[in-house]
Amino acid sequence: MREISLDRLRTLVAIADCGSFADAARALHLAPPTISLHIADLEERFGAPLLSRKRGQVRPSAVGETLVKYARRLLAEAEQALQDVKRQVEGKGGRVRLGASTGAIANLLPRALELLALHHPGIDLQIAVLTSQETLARLKSGALDVGLVALPQQATDGLTIKRWRRDPVMAFMPAGWKCPARVTPQWLAVRPLILNDSSTRFSRLTAEWFASGGQHPVPRIQLNFTDAIRSLVAAGYGAALLPQEAVAPVQDPRIAMRPLRPALWRELGIAHSAEDIDRPTQHVLDALWSLRLR
Template sequence: MDLRSLKYFLTVAETGGFTAAAEQLHIAQPAISMSIRKLEQQLDLPLFDRQGKQVRLTDEGEVLLRHARTIVQAVSDAERDMRELHTLEGGEVRVGIPSMLGSYYFPPILMAFRHRYPGIRLEVVEAGTRKLQQMIHSGEIDMGVIVTDDPPDDLETHRFLGAQMVAILPADHALAEADSISYDAFFAEELVLFKEGYFHREVIDQISQKAGVTPRIGFETNLIPLIKQIVAHGFGITTLLEMVVADDPALVAVPFAPTVWLDLSLAWRKGHRLSRANQTFADLVLEQAGNGNR
């Protein structure tokens, strides 16, 4: 059975005649009659009782009618879904973002994407960059934000942000007005840090290893508002992206000496063709970066 024959059969059954079906489908009546005849020959079953211009379904035709409706509707639904994906009226984007960027960099981008393409379902997963790499590999997410100091060979990466990690101190700290802070001075303090697996923590671990010191960690948490409150009340210092404290008068951002810069990229599996919805999201992220949204 082919789809066209089923459509002809369904139309004849619903209109009650070959002539009426031909008019509705805007094709010649003999073409419909021939198609139905071939379908009956293929099935070796009569589908219609023909009585002059009027026809009615046989018992066998009634059985096929149920299936034909289901099949034709399923194909119609599939075609519609494909059109929606092509025109970005539907689809899904699953993106992983570390909490710091998810809270302070991506909200305008996510809202802009949602505004432009309201029919696309947007799923945002929060996790550390190492976990996000694993989720990309396993197919749990379509793309994710990673630090590309040493990008994996099996991921395609596109840099969208260069950001400086800075020491975050309470406004009344002795070093709050300093032009920079040395690694030795930073590690002399009690620290408030993210848990392992986040780029925030990896920066500290890498610096401490180079400096040959063991960080004094007073608090471990991935909750940024809690980290800021702990630092503001003088129970430790931390390091974050400067954007996190830009509007917080209780906290001061002091650059490291030497400075610590990170390259952040949007990544997905190498050789994996992004869906139209995902490619559009990636293009928007890179477009915003090109417009100076940093």
Template sequence: MALNFHQLHIFYTVAEKGSFSHAAQALHMTQPAVTMQVQSLEDYFGAKLFHRSTKKIELSEAGRSLLPYAKRSIELMKETDINMSKFTHMLEGRLHLGASMTVGEYILPRLLGPFGKEYPNISVSMKVINTRLILDEVLNHQLNFGLVEAEIDHPDVHIEAVMKDELVLIVPRDHPLAQSPSVTMEEVLKYPFVLREQGSGTRRVMEEELARAGFDSTDMKIVMELGSTGAVKSAVEAGLGISILSQSSLKHETALGVLAIKPIEGIRFSRSFYAIYLNSTILPISAVTFVTFLRERDLSQWM
């Protein structure tokens, strides 16, 4: 029997999760299959890698010695996939991902065409939900990876910035602020706001940047919270309030003149869009290829 990467990955996941059942869930395998692969690895080395009891498992001395090599092998495999994704133009497969609302509704539709021309044999399936739900589905193994609008701090999740974006203040064309070249936050707080719902990346980035600038988002006169960027834009256009949204989502409305973008003096809502997936996950090569495309192409030509 030869040593193989699959077994090292399973061993590392069991060690990281501290449980055969949790590792099986993360790897989309049955628990007996995980146990069998670990036993095969133990047979290969002729040493027990875990001390098992009814309540918990612990790494043996041999297991602790193997762990850093298993981790390095996983890191090397990920690096290999990233490097080779540049050459996989004839790659076939299905790319299934989750995208937060702004990314899924306004950013990716402009990029999937160029991606499809470069990689014509990869089909794409995209689930559009808010950032918090994407994190939940990644953690629960319902999604392999997602693209989200706000940075996430979770010990089990790898996060990587892949695109840049900026939030801007928008007002209807007949609003009192529409003719001002720029406005102050003190002026802005006098007016009612229509915002994205709590849990959205857009809302979180806005609140964090306001806090850094010394403003409390609870001072905003929020008259409506809506679950999509399109709904917020429609409400602002109808005169129900003003808002702060991704500039990437405003191309048509600003071209038509129905919404105006107003710079806020001393505040800039710069952000990144992030790819997220579990640390224990080895992404399919189709997903690695897509993330590499986002990271290394000049996306501005399509935005």
């Protein structure tokens, strides 16, 4: 069976609502012969009469009633689709897919979400917890629209990667420890450690920091969830190296935080398609850029 035109279904519904071909023609601003042609086409396709005339009024047949029920649903969904697409084109709604690490999600993304909810409440931001390499791969394949990635990254065809934030890495230790004013690799390496999973770029960054002091410590545990790491530090399980964002929540009194010597920085970038960006994605980018640190 050939595809059925929505115009013909709209005509059938109008006749069912109006009770006559003439009234349906006026409601749809169509000529009466066009109305008749639409119904004849539908009846030919289904091989059954869709309308019956009784006492001067046109009513759907039993088969027609079934088709009218589905036609109303299809027309409503088509209209909703048009409205949703129009809102997305205008930047008033739509879905944006973003990939980021747990560290960025924990403290940075909530601020961006607040701005989106305030200025663009119709945008649905879908967030995936991914490593930087996973994020870049999905951006390249078109499965993501925006990514927050650790820097530096190699240039990737089809993608734009720009520096977003530069946050200091700090030592987080149980408050009961006697901590120096600045923590060195030599001092920290002999303590029980909670470090990031070795698959992450941040893990490689901290390993290089320890190596600068001739240290190669074996952590007590490795995981990739910032809040879980903080909780373990607060419980006295060990020390951790974590970025300290300016937007981070108030420090837990059970945790002592100290700067590092030598200083260490975690840099993040924003990655997205180098092609034209739709308005919802641009609104998300604008919210993220508002949190930029030099």
